[in-house]
Amino acid sequence: MSNFDEHPELDGYEPHGERPLRSKTFVWVMRVVVVLGLIGLVVPGIVSAAGTANSTANRTCAVYTEYLAPQAVSYDIRFELFGQGEPGWKCYSIAFNGNETLLRSLGLIPGPAIIPRSPADNT
Numbered sequence: 001m002s003n004f005d006e007h008p009e010l011d012g013y014e015p016h017g018e019r020p021l022r023s024k025t026f027v028w029v030m031r032v033v034v035v036l037g038l039i040g041l042v043v044p045g046i047v048s049a050a051g052t053a054n055s056t057a058n059r060t061c062a063v064y065t066e067y068l069a070p071q072a073v074s075y076d077i078r079f080e081l082f083g084q085g086e087p088g089w090k091c092y093s094i095a096f097n098g099n100e101t102l103l104r105s106l107g108l109i110p111g112p113a114i115i116p117r118s119p120a121d122n123t
Contacts (some may be wrong), residue, residue, distance in 0.1 A: 008050065053079075053089065056110045061091035064103050064111035069093035 072093035
């Protein structure tokens, strides 16, 4: 009993020998095409997400600076991995003398500013 008796779908199959099914050049070109395709799919999403996060952090920091530090002359946003607190976007107010004060950590994905409408009720 041979190996081909167990698999009727292989009747008439004759192996092509030691020659590979595809050439090394074809395999190399296909790998390059696949890597470029993956880069083409992933990079635009990362760039779009970073741009959206940057503009959201900018608008949120402007609101926080106006509310929390009205005496500040400007503000600055930065993405810090190893800054104060957790990694993410940080909002700094810049005073007239150039001193920077951390106003708020906005997190990895900044959201809109949350400003209280009325004083807190501490009863």
